[in-house]
Amino acid sequence: MLTIKEVEELLGELKDPILNVPLKETEGIKEVKIKEEKSHISVKIAIGRMGGQEQLDLQTKVVNILKENGAETVGIRFEELDDDLIEQHRGSAGSETENNISDGNTEFIAIASGKGGVGKSTVSVNLAVSLAKQGKKVGIIDADIYGFSVPDMMGIVEKPGVDGEKIIPVERYGVKVISMAFFVEENTPVIWRGPMLGKMLTSFFNEVEWGELDYLLLDLPPGTGDIALDVHQMLPHSKEIIVTTPHPTAAFVAARAGSMALHTKHEILGVIENMSYFESENTGQKEYIFGTGGGEKLALDLEVPLLGQLPLGQPEWDQDDFAPSIYKKGKISEVYEEIAERIISETNEK
Numbered sequence: 001m002l003t004i005k006e007v008e009e010l011l012g013e014l015k016d017p018i019l020n021v022p023l024k025e026t027e028g029i030k031e032v033k034i035k036e037e038k039s040h041i042s043v044k045i046a047i048g049r050m051g052g053q054e055q056l057d058l059q060t061k062v063v064n065i066l067k068e069n070g071a072e073t074v075g076i077r078f079e080e081l082d083d084d085l086i087e088q089h090r091g092s093a094g095s096e097t098e099n100n101i102s103d104g105n106t107e108f109i110a111i112a113s114g115k116g117g118v119g120k121s122t123v124s125v126n127l128a129v130s131l132a133k134q135g136k137k138v139g140i141i142d143a144d145i146y147g148f149s150v151p152d153m154m155g156i157v158e159k160p161g162v163d164g165e166k167i168i169p170v171e172r173y174g175v176k177v178i179s180m181a182f183f184v185e186e187n188t189p190v191i192w193r194g195p196m197l198g199k200m201l202t203s204f205f206n207e208v209e210w211g212e213l214d215y216l217l218l219d220l221p222p223g224t225g226d227i228a229l230d231v232h233q234m235l236p237h238s239k240e241i242i243v244t245t246p247h248p249t250a251a252f253v254a255a256r257a258g259s260m261a262l263h264t265k266h267e268i269l270g271v272i273e274n275m276s277y278f279e280s281e282n283t284g285q286k287e288y289i290f291g292t293g294g295g296e297k298l299a300l301d302l303e304v305p306l307l308g309q310l311p312l313g314q315p316e317w318d319q320d321d322f323a324p325s326i327y328k329k330g331k332i333s334e335v336y337e338e339i340a341e342r343i344i345s346e347t348n349e350k
């Protein structure tokens with residue numbers, strides 16, 4: 001029969017399914033009890049997050065290992081690791097992911113919103129293009145797994161290439177793009193859940209040949225529901241930008257996205273207010289169609305800067321270079337460039 005130390009050693013090699021770090025490093029094996037006469041071993045294991053297929057898979061592995069080594073019956077209890085341990089090891093799992101992306105200097109920036117339709121995807125793609133215009137190496141992951149729109153917004157019609165085991169992202173306006181849209185047939189709805197979602201995101205990080213990147217932007221699912229929370233938790237350590245419209249109620253809802261970012265230990269870089277006003281081309285007069293003050297209030301509440309206010313307006317694109325949501329000239333593209341400059345200086349300072 002195994003000793004307590006042997007059980008700890010055997011199980012210590014298994015990886016925490018959320019943090020991807022061996023249990024011996026996360027101090028995840030909390031307790032081992034052995035009843036010699038009944039060949040029974042019971043263990044208490046702490047992992048990054050409870051529930052889901054990942055926990056069931058780990059449970060099966062633990063039972064199999066212990067039974068292969070002489071236990072007749074096995075008891076397992078799970079609990080969640082302490083926040084500070086999760087934080088500590090999320091960092092190391094994150095750097096493992098980053099290594100697959102570049103030399104480890106990539107800044108991850110997730111773009112979130114409290115609800116749909118506020119322009120989160122529009123802001124993500126335009127910020128990516130503006131950062132690339134400033135000479136940065138930029139990638140974007142359309143992590144809005146169920147409502148992907150990035151390729152369409154950027155006018156991408158081709159699919160990514162494949163090189164051996166690696167996926168080559170599509171490049172447009174100097175930005176490397178990967179999206180769920182590339183992997184589903186003809187805009188069909190995606191009904192993948194929990195574990196599949198995780199596998200998809202992980203492969204977006206690990207199986208894509210990103211090369212060297214300064215910034216990897218992630219267009220998150222809107223809102224603060226389960227899917228958004230799942231994606232937040234699966235992300236490597238990233239900074240976050242919250243997009244809102246100027247109406248105080250929209251900002252109130254967006255504050256929840258801010259709380260979610262903080263809850264998942266993502267530092268908030270700032271707030272972007274979209275659809276802030278309409279400016280008449282004829283008179284130059286500004287009309288605050290959706291109210292005022294939302295972005296400012298949200299930034300104050302979250303104690304972060306208001307990175308910029310984007311007016312209403314459609315991009316002017318030409319038929320030869322179709323990209324329905326990319327602002328290439330005019331007032332809005334200027335605001336995007338200012339925000340990109342600001343992001344570069346904020347992220348360089350830290």
Ligand SMILES: Nc1ncnc2c1ncn2[C@@H]1O[C@H](COP(=O)(O)OP(=O)(O)OP(=O)(O)O)[C@@H](O)[C@H]1O
Binds near residue numbers: 313
């Ligand atoms: N500043 C703007 N002026 C005019 N239209 C805008 C502006 N920003 C975004 N839009 C339009 O608003 C609609 C919603 O934008 P977008 O899809 O980017 O929002 P979203 O927050 O990502 O939504 P969801 O997450 O629900 O997909 C789009 O039709 C987009 O073209």
